Amino acid sequence: MRVVIQHPVLRRVLEALGTLLGVAVLVFIMMRALPGDQITASLGTEAAALTPAQREALEAYYGLDQPLVVQFFTWLGNVLTGNLGVSTRTGQSVLEMTAASLPVTIELAVISTILGIAIGVPLAIWSASRPNSVRDASGQLVGLAGLSIPAFLLASVLLATSARFLGYNPNAEQFATLFSDPWLNLQQMLMPALVLGFGLAAPIMRTARSAILEVQTQDFVRTARGKGVKPRVVQFRHVLRNATVPILTMTGIQFGYLLGGAVVVEEVFSVPGIGRQVLTGMHQQEFALVQSTVLVIALSFVLVNLLTDVLYRVVDPRVRQT
Template identity: 35%
Template sequence: MLRLAVSRILSAVPVLLVASIVAFTLLRLAPGDPALMSAGLEAPPEVLAQIRADMRLDEPIWLQYLAWLGDLVRGDLGTSYTDKAAVTAVIAERLPATIQLAVVALLFIIVIGVPLGVLSALRANRLTDQLIRVGSLAGISVPNLVVALFLVLIFGWWFPGILPYQGFVPLTEDVVASLQRTWLPAIALAAPQIGLVARLTRSSMLEVLGHDYVAAARAMGVRERVIVWKDTLRNALLPVVTVLGVQTGFLLGGSVVVETVFGIPGLGRLLVESFNIRDYPVTIGVMMFVAAAFVAINIVVDLLYGVINPRIRFGYGAGKE
């Protein structure tokens, strides 16, 4: 397991390096002048030149990147152009809202998607299976934006007062109010992923249920509940865990629309706001944080493979992939 962890961590370094080069270059090539937006349209040329020099925007892109990379290695993401605060502090301020939203959405995906997939597999080609498959397909096909707007319409116009649909309350201030304001955006964020997990769990379960050892266990009189939940589901979880890992990264970095619709001050909204005002340090800082979180989650998923299926752990310990 240690060898697997070290291997995955080492392989993540070039991935993050390439991601940083691409993100930094594309951001610098995007239209817009941070100095002009900071000083105003009426600023004289000498003032703009001084601001560009302070922001190091007058240097070649490769020099700007090397300077930024050197600061990053020391744990410094830079300083925001707008409020002059450290980027790490700006991200830390917005991070709790995004994490809370992502965790609740992930719980919805697991608690709803996996049991629906299992039920669909156990009732294959029956009415229950058909209903779950149609519902899953509908969930996958509907974008987060449509689900979010529909929830706002329901709870903000048709049935107001049941659940709040705007704003965010930290858990440290009021646990109940915080969770109440998290349900709707979490549902909007999780809805398409629930359908994907349900369909993947169904196909994986059907494949495992067709193996000989399942038929042998049934012939030996092992209870169906034990076969399904202890043996079959555990072997069927590998592809599901992979998708859940990818979805977790998406939940952290892809909640821009949901956070905007529900007025949640999270990382997704921060990314859009900082890009609109060309606050390069904040934008690249958020992008790299999300990339690092995505890579870390995938490493955890690889390690979970060894927990779910010991053959992977033992095979890697013996020098086999």
């Protein structure tokens, strides 16, 4: 049994299942800790006028007359069969809503990650080329700005500036998907991706800078320089290639975070992503919507981590040998 559990793939799968179960329990308890229930959320102030018989009937309909343990496993069993629930406000299934919003967030996360890497890695190379110099200090200052400036503030300033002084605000139009109108979709994704990419570039830059400085002190780098290899070749073929694993780790973590952590930026720019869907569900106390959507976000994060582990074996032969 111990040998089976020690298998790296099986161990990662078991850890992922444990994480998802923990998330499911946590979000279920948190939603039940909020004031009110599904009856008051759907009826509002009219719930006070219900007779005891009417309330009992509604509790039986929503399953609120069952113990919390039974409610949890009933919901979890429905999720495992593909039934994520129904929105009490719109009457639309949560599965359909998630199928429409999740690709939007994934697209935003991919564009943001590309921009973050395009900003962070070159900045890290530029800073690490001369440690403890003015160049290094300026690079770290940009990274510090990316970590310290709140996303909602940067998003608000960017949106207000472009709309007022440039007369440019594509997010004021109805949202267009990538397949319905690619050009408008790209414009609507550009500003939120810039905001998220700038914040993502900071940890990537700091991680890449530390990794590059560490690799530069290795013997094989000094040997390559002693043999007269061109500095650019040393930097990209030897140093940057061996510093890829920490960069990949940080990128995978940040990408997973964007799948659920872009809710503020999505709200500012009116992007109908999955984070905004959770926020709307919490405001309206949509229990099934919030619980199932958060579980989908957690599943996406786990899959991203598993994909990151696979990429380790692709970029680093030493990982494949273990």
